[in-house]
Amino acid sequence: MPINxxxxxxxxxxxxxxxxxxxxxxxxxxxxxxxxxxxAAEMVARKIVEIARxxxxxxxxxxxxxxxxxxx
Numbered sequence: 001m002p003i004n005x006x007x008x009x010x011x012x013x014x015x016x017x018x019x020x021x022x023x024x025x026x027x028x029x030x031x032x033x034x035x036x037x038x039x040a041a042e043m044v045a046r047k048i049v050e051i052a053r054x055x056x057x058x059x060x061x062x063x064x065x066x067x068x069x070x071x072x
Contacts, residue, residue, distance in 0.1 A: 003045040016057055023048050023062035028053055030067050044070070 003024040007017050013041050035041065046066050047066045
């Protein structure tokens with residue numbers, strides 16, 4: 001799963017990782033992405049981590065921001 005590898009590269013505590021993974025799963029579901037090996041799934045993971053590094057930790061807001069950014 002791309003999110004696990006990407007989160008391991010960043011410095012997040014366990015609660016933050018849980019929020020990031022929840023946001024990732026929610027964003028993938030909303031975007032209709034089922035294949036975790038799809039390059040789009042990795043793009044979602046990277047975008048979520050990027051936003052989380054900026055300070056956002058709420059899974060719903062993370063997911064919303066990613067979905068909106070990818071939908072244009």
